[in-house]
Amino acid sequence: MSQRRMFLRPAVLVIEAIGKKLAQRKLHFGHGFADPGQTSGGGMAAPYDGLFERWGPLRTHLLASSLSALNGCRSKTQKHIRSFQLHYFKARGRLFPIDEAEFLALTEAGPDEMIESLVAHLVRANLAEETDPLRRTFELYVFPSKAKDGRDGRLMELIEILSAAGDDSHAEASPTDMDYDAIVSDADLSARYDALRQQAA
DSSP, X not given: OOHHXXXXXXXXXXXXXXXXHHHHHTOOTTOOOOOOOOOOSSSXXXXXXXXXXXXXXXXXXXXXXXXXXXXXXXXXXXXXXXXXXXXXXXXXXSOOSSOXXXXXXXXXXXXXXXHHHHHHHHHHTTOGGGHHHHHHHHHHHHOGGGOOSHHHHHHHHHHHHXXXXXXXXXXXXXXXXXXXXXXXXXXXXXXXXXHHHHHHO
């Protein structure tokens, strides 16, 4: 067995169950339903405040984008992907290995390809520490009864936030949107990021 397959093996254990869970919930990728949001006055909207402070922006947006995709909320997925990309660029001074369109394509490909590909890209981006929380989130999404410690409790909190919420069907986040992150309003950062993406294309 290759090192990559050994690294990804834990994720394979929940792939079939994820597919069954999605079928049971009658959810699919790329579709959503209406839901208004509310901000708290901080950098991140109210529902995410505690998680944002504890995990930081990269993990919060990574997990939120993945869960939004599992829930079939395309616009929420797009917003969290964009925020994730900007935070990564700001913190690391370089681009995440895949752009927003490629990231979104992974979430639409299905849960098995999504988790395997995201794990590989996270490792390439020197974010290997985010792979275990990602795998655990997928597992708890399917088997919530397996939640154990405080970390699982926080993951379940995010799962519940995004399972209860819908999709506002707008690709652009605004300050009254629960998925809003103030970083998207940094015009200079966005311009530099977009310019570098264009050069790399």
